Amino acid sequence: MDFDYHKKKTYTNYWNNFSTTPKKYFHVYNFFKKFKEHLYKIVGFKISIRIKKIKSKEDEAYNSYPTDNILKKYRNNLIANEIISYLRTSQIKFEKTEINSYLEEFEQVFQKSPVKEHESGFGYNEGVFFFTILKIINPEIVIESGVMKGFTTYLIDAATNDNCKIFCYDINFTNKIFNSSKAQYVNSDISNKIPPIGNKKVVALWDDHTSQLDRIKFSQEHKIEYNFFDDDLSLLNIHSDGWPPVPTISMLKDIKNNVIQSDKYNWVSRNRKGTAYLKNFQDTDCLDKIKFHKTFPQLFEITGYKNHSQCSLVITKMIK
Numbered sequence: 001m002d003f004d005y006h007k008k009k010t011y012t013n014y015w016n017n018f019s020t021t022p023k024k025y026f027h028v029y030n031f032f033k034k035f036k037e038h039l040y041k042i043v044g045f046k047i048s049i050r051i052k053k054i055k056s057k058e059d060e061a062y063n064s065y066p067t068d069n070i071l072k073k074y075r076n077n078l079i080a081n082e083i084i085s086y087l088r089t090s091q092i093k094f095e096k097t098e099i100n101s102y103l104e105e106f107e108q109v110f111q112k113s114p115v116k117e118h119e120s121g122f123g124y125n126e127g128v129f130f131f132t133i134l135k136i137i138n139p140e141i142v143i144e145s146g147v148m149k150g151f152t153t154y155l156i157d158a159a160t161n162d163n164c165k166i167f168c169y170d171i172n173f174t175n176k177i178f179n180s181s182k183a184q185y186v187n188s189d190i191s192n193k194i195p196p197i198g199n200k201k202v203v204a205l206w207d208d209h210t211s212q213l214d215r216i217k218f219s220q221e222h223k224i225e226y227n228f229f230d231d232d233l234s235l236l237n238i239h240s241d242g243w244p245p246v247p248t249i250s251m252l253k254d255i256k257n258n259v260i261q262s263d264k265y266n267w268v269s270r271n272r273k274g275t276a277y278l279k280n281f282q283d284t285d286c287l288d289k290i291k292f293h294k295t296f297p298q299l300f301e302i303t304g305y306k307n308h309s310q311c312s313l314v315i316t317k318m319i320k
Contacts, residue, residue, distance in 0.1 A: 057117040061110070061124040061305050076103040078302045083132055090292045090315060094136045102135045103128065109158045115151040115177050121207065122152055122230070123308035125299040130205075130228060133313065134159040137226055140200040145169045145190050145215070146208035146230075150178030156205070157182055167195040169208070190218070197222055206230065212248045216286050220316050232295055232312040235259055239267040239274070246276050249293060249314060252284055291317045 066072055080099045087094065106128050122130065134142075134156065140163070142156050147170040156166055157180040166183035169190045170176075179185075186193055189210075202223075206215045207230035219227050231241050234250040247255075254260065255278060265276045292315035300306055 057119070059116055059118040059123060061118075061303075062116050064304070072107075075302055076100060076107075079103055079128060079299065082297055082299065082302070083129065086129070086294060086297065086313075087133070087136075090294075090313070092133075092136060092315075098136070099132060102132045105135075105158075106131045109155070113151060113154055113178075115149045115154060117149070118151060118308055121148055121308065122155070122311070124303055124305045125307045126230075126296055126309060126311050127151070127155055128299075128303075129296045130311070131155045131159045134203065137201070137203055139203040139226070140164060141195070141197060141202045142166045143169070143190065143195060143202065143204040143224070144183075145204070145206050145210070147173065147185075148175055148207075150176050150180075152205060152207065153180050153183060154178045156180070165195075169193075194222065197224070199223075202226070204228070206245070209243045209245050212245045213252060213281060213284070213286070215245075216249065216290070216314065216316070217283070219314075220286055220289055223318060225316055225318050227314040227316065228311055229314055230309050230311045233310055235265060237310070238276075239269045242269050242272070244269075244274075247281050249287075249290075249312060250295065250310075251276070252281065252287055253293070255281065256284065256287060289317045291315050 066075065077100070080096060080103060083099055084094075084096060109131065110124065110127060118124075130152065139160065142160060142164060144153055144156060144166065147153055147168050153166070153168055157178075160166070160182070162182070164182065166180055167186060168180070168183045169186045169188065171187065171189060173185065173187060184195075189208075203226040204215075204219060204224045205228045206212065207228075208215075209231070212229050212232065215229070216227065218224075229245075229249055231245055232248045232250050233241055233244055234248070235254045238244050238246070238248070238251065260278075263277070263279045265278060267274045293312060295310050295312040296307070298307055
């Protein structure tokens with residue numbers, strides 16, 4: 001293959017980056033070029049016409065990915081090892097072979113997602129962990145507090161069986177793109193309308209920018225054993241979130257470990273000042289009722305995608 005000077009794409013002995021799809025707007029460019037030349041002959045001066053392509057908000061994971069099956073299998077094995085290492089002390093039982101099958105399933109589910117913009121929530125890295133652990137737990141009920149566009153609802157729908165009941169809570173559903181036929185949508189905070197949990201195996205995803213201290217108390221009160229906390233940021237990185245769920249589980253652990261000894265903690269996020277009043281974090285005995293807490297690892301070296309958020313799995317001690 002020779003270098004194509006017209007396309008001006010990369011080509012060396014090591015790799016090539018030739019586009020196989022013609023640009024849709026190329027004929028439009030030629031039309032305006034001829035129009036400008038014709039206009040110049042008539043009026044005697046040049047007119048500048050610029051054509052700007054609007055960038056898609058589609059997440060990079062949908063248009064940048066490995067296609068070699070051997071490499072994809074190798075990547076999935078590395079992700080499986082990360083999941084196994086992550087769950088090693090969680091007391092959740094699983095088989096490595098089933099994890100690999102879940103990862104293959106996730107790849108198909110992810111590419112078919114109707115929600116392809118992930119700036120405000122889970123991306124590929126968080127999604128693959130969340131989906132796989134959901135498959136392993138196999139819950140009877142899933143509670144989602146904070147829906148946004150519905151990407152995590154889509155993953156919950158795909159990861160659970162037909163008998164699983166999904167309860168989606170949000171105070172604003174105007175951004176919702178995906179609707180699950182298995183889900184009951186509640187336009188309210190969960191504290192105003194508590195779902196019938198009973199003695200079922202329940203998983204909760206807390207992504208509502210509400211105090212995680214209040215949410216873990218709610219979870220323990222209603223015997224929700226498995227909890228995913230998105231935006232579970234520590235004192236060191238809380239500034240990265242413009243609307244953090246203060247206090248987070250990680251912040252509470254930092255305070256308990258005497259990372260900071262003060263009545264309040266200050267930070268700046270996007271040029272706006274934030275202050276957490278540590279003396280108001282009361283009744284933190286709930287931390288002693290947590291038997292597992294760990295944030296998802298960074299997977300960039302394996303997937304090539306940066307983590308969109310910091311999510312953790314919290315398993316509470318079930319007191320009968």
